[in-house]
Amino acid sequence: AQTVTQSQPEMSVQEAETVTLSCTYDTSESDYYLFWYKQPPSRQMILVIRQEAYKQQNATENRFSVNFQKAAKSFSLKISDSQLGDAAMYFCAYTYGTSYGKLTFGQGTILTVHP
Amino acid sequence: AAGVIQSPRHLIKEKRETATLKCYPIPRHDTVYWYQQGPGQDPQFLISFYEKMQSDKGSIPDRFSAQQFSDYHSELNMSSLELGDSALYFCASSLALNTEAFFGQGTRLTVV
Numbered sequence: 699a700q701t702v703t704q705s706q707p708e709m710s711v712q713e714a715e716t717v718t719l720s721c722t723y724d725t726s727e728s729d730y731y732l733f734w735y736k737q738p739p740s741r742q743m744i745l746v747i748r749q750e751a752y753k754q755q756n757a758t759e760n761r762f763s764v765n766f767q768k769a770a771k772s773f774s775l776k777i778s779d780s781q782l783g784d785a786a787m788y789f790c791a792y793t794y795g796t797s798y799g800k801l802t803f804g805q806g807t808i809l810t811v812h813p
Numbered sequence: 814a815a816g817v818i819q820s821p822r823h824l825i826k827e828k829r830e831t832a833t834l835k836c837y838p839i840p841r842h843d844t845v846y847w848y849q850q851g852p853g854q855d856p857q858f859l860i861s862f863y864e865k866m867q868s869d870k871g872s873i874p875d876r877f878s879a880q881q882f883s884d885y886h887s888e889l890n891m892s893s894l895e896l897g898d899s900a901l902y903f904c905a906s907s908l909a910l911n912t913e914a915f916f917g918q919g920t921r922l923t924v925v
Binding site (some may be wrong): 740741742744745746761789796797798799800801802803804805806 | 855858861869884903905906907910912915919
């Protein structure tokens, strides 16, 4: 069974600084996809970034980037120039095969941004 | 841009009652996913539909059933409600199975 583990229940960062959220996963599949979702207090699930396992290049979306280490099954999220609006719960998620929306989520990391 | 619409946004039911949650996918999306997120928990996949047929099943209790209609909207029916069913229920939709899924804002169900 596929599992996703986020070992940091809470993280904090000063505004304008950089923070890295960790995620590890376990799978025997070779073709899979990894995601980071943001869940602000509104509880809306918002896709932040995604990574296809077959791609060696790390995904980047503006201030958000990932460090994808396939051999180590590690998928961390780096947020640069943190903003107050980045404060939220962040979930790492995994899917494989042909059903992209069938996601296995990690336990989540609460990110606090201090002004 | 149109998003996934879920109704109602909030629902309060008593134990042993029945609840029906509705999900209206993004126009042209033919795939719907349902998730349950308990308090302080990560979302758990319940069930999905593609082109009005069940495509996958997760940890959905036997007391729950769901279907996707001809207009692609989906309904999650929950019977004999228990206190433990209190959760945020998300619906997500995608254009086919192998594309990114977009989440609705969720329905918060409280069972008292």
